[in-house]
Amino acid sequence: MGRKEKSKTAVIVGAGPGGLAAAMLLGAKGYEVDVYEKQPVPGGRSGRLKLGEYTFDRGATFVMMPQLLEELFEQAGRSVHDYVELHKLDPLYGLYFDRGRTVLMPSSDNEETAKRIKALFPGEEAGFYRFMTDESVKYEHVEPLLRRPFGGFGDYLKADAVKALPYLKVTDTVYGQLSRYFKDERLKYAFTFQSKYLGMSAWNCPGTFTILSFMEHRYGLLHPKGGVAALWDAMVEVAKEHGVRFHMGRPVDKILTERGRATGVRLKDGETRAADHIVLGADFASAMNQMFEPDVLKKYTPKKLEAKKYSCSTAMLYLGIDGEVDLPHHSIHFADDYAKNVKEITETLTLSEDPSIYVHNPSKLDPTLAPAGKSSLYVLMPVPNLKGDTDWSGRREELKGRMLERLESIEQLKGLRSRIEEEAFYTPLDWQDSLDVYQGATFNLSHNLGQMLALRPHNRFEEVERVWLVGGGTHPGSGLPTIFESARISVDLIEKADGRVQPRASAQALGAAGGAE
Known part of the structure; x- marks a missing residue:
């Protein structure tokens, strides 16, 4: 590409799935790109978690719509299958x-x-x-x-x-x-x-x-060998091949603006970086509350953000288990009164006496995640977000005990506690405090009618020019396929703003099998 095209610069705030997808695409299109991420690892709330010799995906545990992933890599001039081994479940x-x-x-x-x-x-x-x-x-x-x-x-x-x-x-x-x-x-x-x-x-x-x-x-559903985090590694690698620079462990403090237009970012360490475009991949509501100077925003003020609808949260156990576990790769164990359980999670915002629980047991298929003969077990219990009045700090141990009790009520997991070698536990409060997830709402803004399509925050940010949103808090919504789409939409808009519109690579037929093994 010519010198003029390469001179366009972009700063991406956050190396979550949306930020990584935008980095790949902008890098491939000749933009000079810097990615700033608070965490030491990519993937955002779905980054890799290591406990001793055990490896876990912290958030997302599978890939769906593999053809969209293939298209994304193709647009960056690569094949996903050269970087990640995908297994169809x-x-x-x-x-x-x-x-x-x-x-x-x-x-x-x-x-x-x-x-x-x-x-x-x-x-x-x-x-x-x-x-x-x-x-x-x-x-x-x-x-x-x-x-x-x-x-x-x-x-x-x-x-x-x-x-x-x-x-x-x-x-x-x-x-x-x-x-x-x-x-x-x-x-x-x-x-x-x-x-x-x-x-x-x-x-x-x-x-x-x-x-x-x-x-x-x-x-179908796919498992990337090494976990979903192996996909983030691949996306970082592709972006770097296109000249993208990653700055891990370097959080952004503020997006700098001048007369309603973004001019760059200021990092927590005080350094500033000017850029033609800011791609905002941080948690939407947390970013609105923290990353703009007072009085810059009118539509997304703290009070207006508080009034929006947010998803439920999750309590998470990551367990390194001695021995194998006789459960499928993914299993969902429904409450006896599932309707009541869901109502408690999303409406009355109370902890269920009889919860449903999801167990991810990938070690049988993927031996890279745990030592031989052992298992990395990921356990998710949907719970209310922080808008309820649960004392998550005071009831932390009670909640963990309740989850373990629910697990041990499953025939294949009896006596599980005696086999635990490593463990980590996340509550909604941990999601908020450790990963800046607003209200601990792990699935971001709800997808009710008032927060869909044109009523969802726009990819071209309405309040500040040259800011573009990617991630679950913008259109088309949460979930990996739609988050990848948010990045593609925003990158198309950036190119259009720069007068550099290029047609997308020809999309594969939607019926593509995804090339999974």
Whole structure:
């Protein structure tokens, strides 16, 4: 590229998934890029956690929509498969109901899943086929809306949005939609629990998001060897190959502005760095509260941020276990009264006596994560965010004990406490204090109707020119595929602002298998 193009500079605040994707793309397009990250490792709240000889993903534990990941690397002139070994999971996960007496293990093969549904819930397999057929049509209409910016209400009048509107099901809920396909409550839960990926209740989450379950069953789930953090390493490597500079352990203090336009950043150590563009990948609400001088923002003041809706939080146990664990790669153990459990997490904001729990057990498939014959166990319990009145500090040990008790109630994990060699524990308060996650809301802003599409913070930041948002707190939303899309949208907008618009690399067919092993 010519000298003039290379002279454009960008500072990226945060090396989370969105910041890393933006770094790769901007670097590949000839921008001079510096990434500043508070933590010593990349990945943001989904970074790598090491405890002795055990390795864990702190947040996200799988990759979905592998074709989007392939497109992202292709746009940077690379193949993801040259950097990361991706393994397709089968079964997708184990779903444990009735204290483990009923176990559904959906396959990556839809015919096999239908057989398993028929064996456990006779006659319900027809609903599964109808669901997949209907959602396929819906996905074709919704997917284009996730690939472009929504900067105002005029964007709803564009042809793709008008065409998609009847398929969005925004007046229904995820649970309401699934009730059209299945009679058995357990089967409804098997296709609605994905609302938790957004930190929301399936009874409140807009019906649009049934596409999450569809995408899992249509495109499968993948495990990167070395954990999801191996993907962050790969993205850092690709970005560096394009000249991007990473400054780990160097937090940004303030985004500098002049007459409503960003001019650069000031670091916590006092150094300043000028730039043509600031890509903000930090937690949205925390960044709004901390990274601008007083009186710069009018729309996102502390009071207005407080009034927004936020996802639930998570209590996390990371356990280094002596011996192997006889559970699938992913397993979800549902509360006896799941509806009550979800209501407590998202509405009454109280700790459940009977919680649901998710267990990630990757060591059988991936021996790099634990010593031979041992297991790295990741345990997630959805809990209320900090807007509730739980004393997370005072009840810390009680909560940890409750999680361990719930784990040991699972047949395959009896006596687990005696096998623990390493452990770490996170509460919502730890998410906030250690990783700047506002209100401990690990899945960021909620995806209710008032916080979707044009009503979500815009990729082209509304309040300060030359600031661009990436991550779960902007359009199209939280979750790795949409976070990657947020970076692609913002980079396209940056190029447009610089008069350097180039067509995206030709997208692969959405039915691509993803090249997984």
